[in-house]
Amino acid sequence: MKFVMPFTGSRGDVQPGLVLASELSARGHEVTFGAPPNLVAFAEAATAGRTSVSVVPFGPDTRALLESDLVRTRIKSKNLRTRWAASAELANFGWDDMAESVLSMGAHADMAIAGTLGQELVFNYAESQSIPFAALHYCPIRSNRSMSVVPSRTMPGVVNRATWRILESMRWSSMKKRENAQRRALGLENASRPLPERIASYGGIEIQAYDSAFFPGLRQEWADRRPFVGFLEPDGGESSGSTGVLGSGSIPGSPLRSWIESGTAPVYFGFGSMPVKDPTGLVSMIEDVCARGGYRAVVSSGWSTLDERIDADSSVAVVGSVDHGALFPLCRAAVHHGGAGTTAASVRAGLPTMVCWFSADQPFWGAALERTGAGCSAKFVELDRDILAAGIETLMRPDTASRARQLAAAMTSPADTRRAAVRLIEGAVHQNS
Structure with a gap:
């Protein structure tokens, strides 16, 4: 056929x-x-x-579209007429x-x-x-x-x-x-x-x-x-088409794998293809929150522009695109944009998950995690240090981790x-x- x-x-x-x-x-x-x-x-x-x-x-080139004024500004306008016109333009783009x-x-x-x-x-x-x-x-x-x-x-x-x-x-x-x-x-x-x-x-x-x-x-x-x-996910051991640091980073002795194994399991942060206006400021917020809570973190740049760094003396590693199937089992929790595929990968790994959503189906996944007790949710544009810190505290609770493992076991x-x-x-x- x-x-x-x-x-x-x-x-x-x-x-x-x-x-x-x-x-x-x-x-x-x-x-x-x-x-x-x-x-x-x-x-x-x-x-x-x-x-x-x-x-x-x-x-069309969807990365260029996601970084355009149509997606970054007009479709989020407080003017309902502007937002509706932008939605129609996007549907027909x-x-x-x-x-x-x-x-x-x-x-x-x-x-x-x-x-x-x-x-x-x-x-x-x-x-x-x-x-x-x-x-x-x-x-x-x-x-x-x-x-x-x-x-x-x-x-x-x-x-x-x-x-x-x-x-x-x-x-x-x-x-x-x-x-x-x-x-x-x-x-x-x-x-x-x-x-x-x-x-x-x-x-x-x-x-x-x-x-x-x-x-x-x-x-x-x-x-x-x-x-x-x-x-519909790649099975364990299959390529996900990632050109990033994991698989190669999952190999024993690789820089990221060595960094992960040098301390407590990290919290994953990544927002995929979502347009982050100030990625450097976001990393600074993550560093502050993790320092306050005593956490380590792996930050994946996704489609944002960030300098990669894996420093043995730092509690935060910044990497490029990653293979979630290889990285997530090495983490203790996940914070991401709530795309269906990323949500599936973090929950399948049994990770309590915080969804910081932008639009589309992402708030549905955030609400689903809250409803099942396997995580929490916040709107990305409202994210600040206090909201992020409270969210991670929720992920670290034993009952949240237990619910995440139960949800993982229920998945096909x-x-x-x-x-x-x-x-x-x-x-x-x-x-x-």
Whole structure:
């Protein structure tokens, strides 16, 4: 079988697709995988050795987008009209180029698979070709009774469902013009309903690529309509495509490994691809808080600009991009932005976790950790020394550590997750043939 997988977004949006692409390749299938230009090298490294996976550039440079005025300023404006216009611009950013790319990427494909971002244009292509469609969701984004749209609040089920539907309608209003222009170019009739309704009517699959243990009641509510498989992560020992200090830093005798083993297990700090305005000031805050509490820390620069330093006499090491699967088992707690993949990695390692969220699905993961007792949450822009110190104190409590280990034990293994996802994908193709 041949699969087309056009993915856009940050590393956290792309990596689950790469894990699935590698598993499909291992099963003898061909995959054309689209990755943002800034993540093509990462995608190639993550699928190294999978000769039936072809990686091609797809969509805009997402690092440049995340560092743009649109994302840094306008989408966070206190003016609701400015924020709504920026959200619509972001949803449509690069649409025409991506729609054109899907046409060439998807030639002769047996199925189209999208990430959470870009589902609309990939679904329209799949419908035009009468091939099956699947999307990977990294947190709850569809109407339901179990989860509030406002992550930190508990609402009646009827209110939850109604507010989710309002959001779906708002999304459809912002995308309608672009979608229908693409549909007409593909020879399809104009759509008149939001995407979730069309996917359901078409028989598409919305795979929940995260663990239901974080969101009680949702698996039972959605049942087979939106199947849960668990987090799509590289298994232990597999490459995550990282070019950073771990794996190499996990080798005994390497500078970081030697630093970690020279004292108490450190707290991990990292904010991935999130735009941090003052990374040097953030490191200074971390140093002060850790000195106050007597902690050691590993700070990963992610997409921020920081000078790397591993000093045997310092309680804080600053490193580049890291392989979470190698580093987290060597730590005692984690503080990060709350992306789905990073949350999965820190919880799977049994680490009590503080989410300092920016936007998108991140506050949902912060609220989930608070709800399960496995961590705490704060808004990044409100972060100061006192909030950070209080958060780390929460992570160090025995009950928080115990809850984190319990949550880790409840998670689906990466191998079982991959097998479940592939069974759903292959089953959809067989059903269509």
